[in-house]
Amino acid sequence: MASPDAGDGTSGVATVIEVVESPTVAADTEEISPLLGDSASTATTLSIDRPNPKMSIFSVSYSRKRSSPKDNLVESLTASREAEVDVITQIVSWIWNGSRYSALLCVALSSVIYFVMEILIFLFPVRSIPLFQTLFTRSTIILLLSFLWLRRTGQPLFVPRHVRNLLIFRSLTGLISVLSFIYSVQNLPLSLAIILNFATPIMATMGATIILQEKLAISYSGGIACSYVGLVLTCMPSLLTRGDIIGDGEISRPVFAILIGICSSILGGISYCLIQAGAKASDHPAYTVLSFGLLASPLSAICMFALQKFVLPSVFALFLSVILGVLAFFAEICLARGLQLEKLSKVTNILYMKVLFSQVWGMIFLGAAVSFSKIIGCLLIFASISSTVYLGPEKEIE
Numbered sequence: 001m002a003s004p005d006a007g008d009g010t011s012g013v014a015t016v017i018e019v020v021e022s023p024t025v026a027a028d029t030e031e032i033s034p035l036l037g038d039s040a041s042t043a044t045t046l047s048i049d050r051p052n053p054k055m056s057i058f059s060v061s062y063s064r065k066r067s068s069p070k071d072n073l074v075e076s077l078t079a080s081r082e083a084e085v086d087v088i089t090q091i092v093s094w095i096w097n098g099s100r101y102s103a104l105l106c107v108a109l110s111s112v113i114y115f116v117m118e119i120l121i122f123l124f125p126v127r128s129i130p131l132f133q134t135l136f137t138r139s140t141i142i143l144l145l146s147f148l149w150l151r152r153t154g155q156p157l158f159v160p161r162h163v164r165n166l167l168i169f170r171s172l173t174g175l176i177s178v179l180s181f182i183y184s185v186q187n188l189p190l191s192l193a194i195i196l197n198f199a200t201p202i203m204a205t206m207g208a209t210i211i212l213q214e215k216l217a218i219s220y221s222g223g224i225a226c227s228y229v230g231l232v233l234t235c236m237p238s239l240l241t242r243g244d245i246i247g248d249g250e251i252s253r254p255v256f257a258i259l260i261g262i263c264s265s266i267l268g269g270i271s272y273c274l275i276q277a278g279a280k281a282s283d284h285p286a287y288t289v290l291s292f293g294l295l296a297s298p299l300s301a302i303c304m305f306a307l308q309k310f311v312l313p314s315v316f317a318l319f320l321s322v323i324l325g326v327l328a329f330f331a332e333i334c335l336a337r338g339l340q341l342e343k344l345s346k347v348t349n350i351l352y353m354k355v356l357f358s359q360v361w362g363m364i365f366l367g368a369a370v371s372f373s374k375i376i377g378c379l380l381i382f383a384s385i386s387s388t389v390y391l392g393p394e395k396e397i398e
Helices: 023-035 038-049 069-097 102-123 131-152 161-187 190-197 200-210 218-242 252-282 286-307 315-341 344-365 372-391
Strands: none
Touching (some): 069 102, 102 315, 131 286, 131 315, 161 190, 161 252, 161 286, 190 252, 200 218, 200 252, 200 344, 218 344, 252 286, 286 315, 344 372
């Protein structure tokens, strides 16, 4: 429909041309139409009713401007990018909540992210940054990203009142577990500290049966035990080679560090139980990550200025710290989501995937010594994780 201002640009009045039908021609057409087909009658009617239709300025067809090859290339690139974004979005949505295996996939993705963080730290060594300064940077990034995540998903920015005490206790146990693990790493051989730390899934399974009243199946406990034996076998060569667990006649310090490492694994297992309970009670796993950031960020800042000397990092070190903080957030949110969807005794076995990746990476790309015990240990971990995936998730998820 033309607007009142459309016309020749001077009078503002549109000219309408009316075509008047001839009565004689119309009568002849009505008489012969029953003898013709539909298409023939239509064509005849059109040709007879409008012998010489006149054209107005509104009936003139204008040819489209041909698009240049550059415009076509830009359109094709834009369409391909949109298609790639749609595919990535569908994959992420499927991993998060669109599959029966979403819990296992989220925990597996968390293990992969932690493994990527380990590779980045190895490939890009930077100036040593004090412990509490690193913890402050990472926990602050986790805190900010948790707020952004909740705001983007339309959730309240503050922790729900009915789960605050639960999440505070979760944050305390998680923070003490992290600090205890760092202390054990600094005072024990790395292999022994890893063996003690990866007892956390076992402690989480035991805690789930006591705290969460989960029924422990033989297949789950057997899978975790198999993975832990594989872990011990992979770490045994380097542990025996070092031979400095006790040191220069000092027994009390290594024993104390071992006790701290055991305490770290126990508190880590309790923290996993509280993460699952808090994620289910709050209906969103981001609150468990947010609560940890709310506690760890100010406490680490106090310890950073009170107990250690502040070190100004370089631009690259700061950039790497930000990248590691972002990756740590996604690893934590995926882990919390996996614990929210499935039993602890089942999904915690997937955490040993990081050990498998680290051992394979070291033997293939870093030239680490290949031994019979390492190969057997990797095979045990792989078989245990494969059996967990093969058995599938629980039929009923609370």
